[in-house]
Amino acid sequence: MKLVKMSLAAAVLLGASAFAVDNVKVSGDAKLFYGTDNKDQAAGISDSLFDQANSYADTALRLGVTADLAKGISMGATANAISTLGLENNLVANTWAAHQNAVDDTAWMSELWIAGTMGKTTLKVGRMELDTPLAFSESWSVAKNTFDAAVVINQDLPDTTVVGAWVGKSNGADAVTAAPDVAERDLILRDGAKFTTFMKKGAYAAGLVNNSYKPATVQAWYYNIGLVADAYWLQADINCDMVKGVKIGAQYGDIDVKNGGILGAAAEDSSAYAFKLAYQGIEGLNLSAAYSKADDKGSVQIQNVAGSGQSKLYTEAWWNYTYVGSKDAEAFNLTAEYDVKDIAKLGVYYTSVSNDIAAGVAGSTKEMDEVTVTASKSFGPLDATLAYISTDADDQNLDASNNGQRYDSVQAYLTLNF
Known part of the structure; x- marks a missing residue:
């Protein structure tokens, strides 16, 4: 890994001297993510924690380069590679990310952009990460989804940032195009991280x-x-x-489907609102309580339309996405985080979602309760997180009567930064 970094850095620096490229920076990380749960399996298959049939894992390598090409002009490139390293042969039965054919190695360019700045205006064009409320790159998984886009940012107005963007392609599983194989635990990427037209026609x-x-x-x-x-x-x-230390937040999201659009004449508008109260008045301590409510209609949920279904609503769960932004969802979230100096950063997260119109059928309920406990610590360049998740959802881990049964998950995240 170090040799790869040094070789690429040497090549970039050699090119920099030939073409007067300045401020070259090389960075990246290597990840190993592992998860296991005790969901019920088919008869004759073990459903215990850490058993191969109930476990999933992936490794990922990310290598990025940024440089100044000329005054006011910069560029960036990031390469990603995902591999199971053969873990599926003995330790796990599933992959974390959506690979081609489930376990084949996958590599792609996740970023390749050029940016120019004049005064207080910057234009960035190419493949990049985005961070907007309804279309964004999700960072919770072993690799991020990215976009082919053009973004202009202006800060001429005092205390104001104005953003305009065209999004043409994405390798995320968007809200219109079919998601990857549901056997994959992570629906963030299309199969093989392939880029296709975003939401069929692109977006502004x-x-x-x-x-x-x-x-x-x-x-x-x-x-x-x-x-x-x-x-x-x-x-x-x-x-x-x-x-001092108290913060208050409010959100409102609305998606109005277009008549005659590709969702069809029966498609319905959707909306949701959320409130949050937080306290950060003690060093290292973060406490918050949040509430959200979605209306009882909607063909597109109030969530990221370009990835796994994670939502920017304050009530979003730590692990079980797609619930808080669904139609008629009423959600609560309680968060407590404390950084114990020289020991670890600890977190406890509770999300409860109730839904009285599951699958669009009046009287059909869909509830989800999640409790997550995490411990994170950095050992120099190595970041480590251990998480325990308790999930009780009506539509997960079904028994013979189609009732959801509570189950446990344990996950480990290792990231080596370089």
């Missing part, structure tokens, strides 16, 4: 982020998603002046 986005009133950050976003929908996102986060 425009955003404004303002903090003229210093205790508050306010943002507003608009999306024109081709023949799919128009979408809106409003959010305000305020640091309370009266009580």
